[in-house]
Amino acid sequence: MTIxxxxxxxxxxxxxxxRAAIAADEEGADVAMVxxxxxxxxxxxxxxxxxNAALRDGDDWELHAYDTMKGSDYLGDAPAxxxxxxxxxxxxxxxxxxxxxxSREDDGRxxxxxxxxxxxxxxxxxxxxxxxxxxxxxxxxxVKRGIQVYDEFYVSQLAVTDxxxxxxxxxxxxVAYDIKSGEVxxxxxxxxxxxxxxxxxxxxxxxxxxxxxxxxGPAMAYRAGVPVEDMEFVQFHPTTLPSTGxxxxxxxxxxxxxxxxxxxxxxxxxxxYANNAGExxxxxxxxxxxxxxxxEGRGINDEYVYLDMRHLGEERIYDRLENIIxxxxxxxxxxxxxxxxxxxxxxxxxxxxxxxxxxGETCVDGxxxxxxxxxxxxxxxxxxxxxxxxxLIVFGARAGHHAAGRDLxxxxxxxxxxxxxxxxxxxxxxxxxxxxxxxxxxVAADGALVEPAEVVEHAVEYERSRVEEMLEGDGTNHAxxxxxxxxxxxxxxxxxxxxxxxxxxxxxxxECRERYQNxxxxxxxxxxxxxLIHTIETRNLIDIAETITLGALARDEFRGAHWRREHQExxxxxxxxxxxxxWNGGTPKLYYKPxxxxxxxxxxxxxxxxx
Amino acid sequence: xxxxxxxxxxxxxxxxxxEHQERRLSEKRERAGMRERAETDLSETDxxxxxxxxxxxxxxxxxxxxxFDTFEVPFTKGxxxxxxxIYARDHFDxxxxxxxxxxxxxxxxxxxxxxxxxxxxxxxxxxxxxxPVRIEPLPHAEVVKDLVVDxxxxxxxxxxxxxxxxxxxxxxxxxxxxxxxxxxxVKMSTRCIWCSACMSSCNIAAGDNEYLGPAxxxxxxxxxxxxxxxxxxxxxxxxxxxxxxxxxxxxxxxxCTEVCPKDIPLTEHIQELKREAVKxxxxxx
Numbered sequence: 001m002t003i004x005x006x007x008x009x010x011x012x013x014x015x016x017x018x019r020a021a022i023a024a025d026e027e028g029a030d031v032a033m034v035x036x037x038x039x040x041x042x043x044x045x046x047x048x049x050x051x052n053a054a055l056r057d058g059d060d061w062e063l064h065a066y067d068t069m070k071g072s073d074y075l076g077d078a079p080a081x082x083x084x085x086x087x088x089x090x091x092x093x094x095x096x097x098x099x100x101x102x103s104r105e106d107d108g109r110x111x112x113x114x115x116x117x118x119x120x121x122x123x124x125x126x127x128x129x130x131x132x133x134x135x136x137x138x139x140x141x142x143v144k145r146g147i148q149v150y151d152e153f154y155v156s157q158l159a160v161t162d163x164x165x166x167x168x169x170x171x172x173x174x175v176a177y178d179i180k181s182g183e184v185x186x187x188x189x190x191x192x193x194x195x196x197x198x199x200x201x202x203x204x205x206x207x208x209x210x211x212x213x214x215x216x217g218p219a220m221a222y223r224a225g226v227p228v229e230d231m232e233f234v235q236f237h238p239t240t241l242p243s244t245g246x247x248x249x250x251x252x253x254x255x256x257x258x259x260x261x262x263x264x265x266x267x268x269x270x271x272x273y274a275n276n277a278g279e280x281x282x283x284x285x286x287x288x289x290x291x292x293x294x295x296e297g298r299g300i301n302d303e304y305v306y307l308d309m310r311h312l313g314e315e316r317i318y319d320r321l322e323n324i325i326x327x328x329x330x331x332x333x334x335x336x337x338x339x340x341x342x343x344x345x346x347x348x349x350x351x352x353x354x355x356x357x358x359x360g361e362t363c364v365d366g367x368x369x370x371x372x373x374x375x376x377x378x379x380x381x382x383x384x385x386x387x388x389x390x391x392l393i394v395f396g397a398r399a400g401h402h403a404a405g406r407d408l409x410x411x412x413x414x415x416x417x418x419x420x421x422x423x424x425x426x427x428x429x430x431x432x433x434x435x436x437x438x439x440x441x442x443v444a445a446d447g448a449l450v451e452p453a454e455v456v457e458h459a460v461e462y463e464r465s466r467v468e469e470m471l472e473g474d475g476t477n478h479a480x481x482x483x484x485x486x487x488x489x490x491x492x493x494x495x496x497x498x499x500x501x502x503x504x505x506x507x508x509x510x511e512c513r514e515r516y517q518n519x520x521x522x523x524x525x526x527x528x529x530x531x532l533i534h535t536i537e538t539r540n541l542i543d544i545a546e547t548i549t550l551g552a553l554a555r556d557e558f559r560g561a562h563w564r565r566e567h568q569e570x571x572x573x574x575x576x577x578x579x580x581x582x583w584n585g586g587t588p589k590l591y592y593k594p595x596x597x598x599x600x601x602x603x604x605x606x607x608x609x610x611x
Numbered sequence: 612x613x614x615x616x617x618x619x620x621x622x623x624x625x626x627x628x629x630e631h632q633e634r635r636l637s638e639k640r641e642r643a644g645m646r647e648r649a650e651t652d653l654s655e656t657d658x659x660x661x662x663x664x665x666x667x668x669x670x671x672x673x674x675x676x677x678x679f680d681t682f683e684v685p686f687t688k689g690x691x692x693x694x695x696x697i698y699a700r701d702h703f704d705x706x707x708x709x710x711x712x713x714x715x716x717x718x719x720x721x722x723x724x725x726x727x728x729x730x731x732x733x734x735x736x737x738x739x740x741x742x743p744v745r746i747e748p749l750p751h752a753e754v755v756k757d758l759v760v761d762x763x764x765x766x767x768x769x770x771x772x773x774x775x776x777x778x779x780x781x782x783x784x785x786x787x788x789x790x791x792x793x794x795x796x797v798k799m800s801t802r803c804i805w806c807s808a809c810m811s812s813c814n815i816a817a818g819d820n821e822y823l824g825p826a827x828x829x830x831x832x833x834x835x836x837x838x839x840x841x842x843x844x845x846x847x848x849x850x851x852x853x854x855x856x857x858x859x860x861x862x863x864x865x866x867c868t869e870v871c872p873k874d875i876p877l878t879e880h881i882q883e884l885k886r887e888a889v890k891x892x893x894x895x896x
Contacts, residue, residue, distance in 0.1 A: 038762070040805050041718040096786040099776025099839065101794060101801045108788030132717060133801060140775035180755065210712040243689040244733075246715045330734040331715065333689040479701045523706030525671050528756045531705045 001460055003186035006032040008403045010194045011155045014042030015392030016371025017196030018138035023400025025145050034176050036154040039139045043198055043210040047131025050123035052386040053088035059120040061085035071117045072380025073560040074606040078599040079412035080358045080376035088390040092124050100137040102126045115386045123386040128323055152179040156536050158224045159459040161450045166225030167416045171367035172452040175463040182526025186460040192403030195369040200350055203545045205486035207347035208240055208247045217373035219540035221354045226362045227582040229375040232551030233351035235561050236495050238286035240346030242304045246331045253279040255320055257309040261298040284561055287345035287495045306340035351379040355415055359408045360399025363416030368403050370395040381560025417582055424590035427554050430503045431510040433546050435586030473520030478535040485512045485545055493549050498565035502553040509546050551579040572606050659683045661743035662695050668756050692725055693732035709758040719804030724749055729808035729870040749811040765807040768824050772831040772851055778840050793838045800833040802873040809867035809877055821856040825867035825877040828852055832880040853888045
């Protein structure tokens, strides 16, 4: 049995993972990264916009914190938001010192630009490819420091002790499948495991996320006993290309691009969705308008609407939006100088995730999470543009430092099931969520396994037999299950949510879980078996889809990205609280914990989120 | 003196950029013509496209000898080479293996040899190709399985040029200054997505396994031209790329520039480093 041993293991090598690894290395720890893709393939590279950081005179961290709290629709926790705003400037300077090629002002300083929901132009950027440069700059530092990277190793299981109470559990490592050789190997972490696995957009059938964004981290942590938080909050972007989900930047509408339905109507105005802002209304409003048009039969091919920028003229398009021409041509086969672009809403970002403190800790000792897979919570019910990248570097660094032993003091954001303030007892679900039976091997807590080496070995054994079973079986292929799951999620849990639809989704998810029991992999090869990887991912998607849907059913109000047909208003008396779900040994338990609106110097008063 | 050189270089850069834009635009015009023809042809067929895909697995009976499998994939408007592979995998043969992730030409996972040319599967439209479409793994790299090649050699070469920012002189608590011109100078070189299409297309790299190759030299260019690192570091970087298997191996065939999916003027960058190296050596005379 191969078991690699390091002080700190980082799972995932996008922005948060790379920053965490560098931070642990800075503390002198022996750190290794385990990632299913080579680091430069990570989806951080696709981020375009920029990094919010209060760098300049006239701006300060308190303004950044205020904007973020307002944007979150008062569902972010003040200590986490203030940490983000306080640490971001230093982290951005650090990136510049590592050579990141930021765009520049005439005086040679890094450029900043205005972004939606910001009271100061504090979005620091590197062209329209900020994420690409952030990713490559940090990977360069990993190379410089000689940090070991196990690339194309798919982490499929955490090695966690099985104490009854999740808050007594410890994480001692993880198990990974070596994609090239087919070997299942163990990783023993003497100090900590940091999950930085990114998004989970593959839960939906139409997303700007990469194919690799399957929520592996949240699913593994959840099954190991860590609660997931605010899972119902999923951001949808209104202008993505129908065939691929590639994002068409808000810049097109900013420059004057117009949305038309199939009848040639400028529906944002003509159907009264946003009589003032029109095409420039907020993302959720535009997304719902587009889907209403399609649902009421005024879409094109019953699927999409048109985004037209031809009237801007070829010269202006080439001058300001050349990139869009390439995107539309390369990925949709449409020349937007000559014809309108088909667009529809697509899943873009998940605000919810693994519950952590502002130090990146989870309730399981030695297990951390940072980046999109985590929920500290910074974004609450809605993420502002330009706030995803600072989250990666700020909380990646903190998780890395903490895991390597730096004392960051006592965290203010409480974690673990003991932070519960009230249980959810009246949720009416059509089917039982969670594991199908108690023999489902994920954390069958009997308190027998507590010795570190034994925990890792046991996890490797378990994973090996699971892989064998799937390779030798003669059952269902995962692809159909995944497709049905994604279709049901997009149909019922997208920008429109209503009770009956959410219940229907839970039924489909249950059905998928049942079919998955009989899943197997038809490619018998040990070499680069992507069929096997995708099959394991599909299990994670099922668990994540279920938590999103349960959260959406529980929250009967409209807040941020979450909209309910029967409840179209924000209800602060009832809902200034986080939706928490814990796996609870296979019978998921919903409960709530209060939002922290008390900041370092002030209390944040909920106000109407209008701009 | 150095100012004059800088200005001249800026001009070259602008010309390069516009040349590239021009090339890209003329390619687009050409493709628009092809598209019209393809769409006319399509209306007369049953709208499936035939793809011929290279198959090989060292440990599975029947795949140990490389072969081509043919798949008939239903054509839809906007379909890319990657879409056709995904369709074939999900509907015909789940063991069909290829790397892919972002689907938007930024992760660099799916450089393939399509109809005899290195291209990213995700940003190649089926209508821009002659049908049937032949899809093979990148040439000049060891095949692991089907369309997956071993990237280790490519990564080794990238890492051989000290691909990280180095300077001893950092301002305290604030950013280093960099002129817009200097940022513009390195801009194209920083767009590399490590797909290795260039390395695969290069005849020299094919014959000399130690040749750094276009991507690694471009990475060296990215730092050597970045004035934030300082003159001393530039000398050091020029020493690295001047070694036996460095820039002087390049025979200026432009094959790398031709296939680069991010339009990086790779050959120009290599040529410029040669000139810089000559200038730098002259200083010691």
